[in-house]
Amino acid sequence: MTTKIMRTFDTSLPIDAALPQLTAALARNDAAVLVAPPGVGKTTRVPLVLLDELWAKDRKILVLEPRRLAARAAAARMASTLREQVGDTVGLRVRFDSKVTKRTRIEIVTEGVFTRLVLDDPSLEGIAAVLFDEFHERSLDADLGLALARDAQVFVLFNCAAAPDRSEQCAVCENFSGMADEINHQVILFRC
Ligand SMILES: Nc1ncnc2c1ncn2[C@@H]1O[C@H](COP(=O)(O)OP(=O)(O)O)[C@@H](O)[C@H]1O
Numbered sequence: 212m213t214t215k216i217m218r219t220f221d222t223s224l225p226i227d228a229a230l231p232q233l234t235a236a237l238a239r240n241d242a243a244v245l246v247a248p249p250g251v252g253k254t255t256r257v258p259l260v261l262l263d264e265l266w267a268k269d270r271k272i273l274v275l276e277p278r279r280l281a282a283r284a285a286a287a288r289m290a291s292t293l294r295e296q297v298g299d300t301v302g303l304r305v306r307f308d309s310k311v312t313k314r315t316r317i318e319i320v321t322e323g324v325f326t327r328l329v330l331d332d333p334s335l336e337g338i339a340a341v342l343f344d345e346f347h348e349r350s351l352d353a354d355l356g357l358a359l360a361r362d363a364q365v366f367v368l369f370n371c372a373a374a375p376d377r378s379e380q381c382a383v384c385e386n387f388s389g390m391a392d393e394i395n396h397q398v399i400l401f402r403c
């Protein structure tokens with residue numbers, strides 16, 4: 212039997228309180244929306260935790276960032292959390308710069324890079340989940356990426372600093388249930 216290994220971290224972050232509910236939501240459904248203010252750990256902690264979920268086994272997690280600078284910063288931070296270099300477990304793929312190796316399980320990519328990636332391989336072979344970071348910002352690339360990711364059989368998680376309005380929720384998930392769990396006054400999880 213495969214046993215899930217719980218990763219531990221040197222510092223605790225407010226998002227930690229929401230992680231059991233988040234992983235439970237993704238074990239039952241194929242999408243979720245995570246809403247929490249800046250600084251709680253949506254970007255740099257959640258991907259590291261999802262990596263250990265059994266459904267992610269041997270496959271990759273893609274994290275989509277709207278901007279190159281944010282992508283670089285997130286990759287550097289996550290790699291240093293693991294005491295590794297970018298290109299080990301955590302890789303980076305932005306225009307004109309790719310730091311990805313055979314060891315890489317989390318790829319931080321810009322939304323434009325993701326669009327090309329998914330157009331090349333619409334089934335997203337080898338990808339377990341796609342995280343849309345800063346999804347509240349909305350962009351053409353993110354919306355296109357979302358439509359294409361929903362066609363592939365992958366888990367989808369949206370990180371937002373502000374709750375999406377009703378019409379945006381529908382764009383995110385066809386069968387959005389409107390179910391929201393408020394966790395530790397800061398984190399709201401919508402299960403889709
Ligand atoms: N490059 C960094 N250097 C030092 N601390 C950082 C860095 N990136 C993130 N952190 C710390 O990790 C916390 C979580 O950051 P982050 O995952 O970016 O939060 P969120 O995505 O929810 O805004 C921050 O509050 C900060 O304390």
Ligand SMILES: [Mg+2]
Nearest residue numbers: 253254255344
């Ligand atoms: Mg963030």
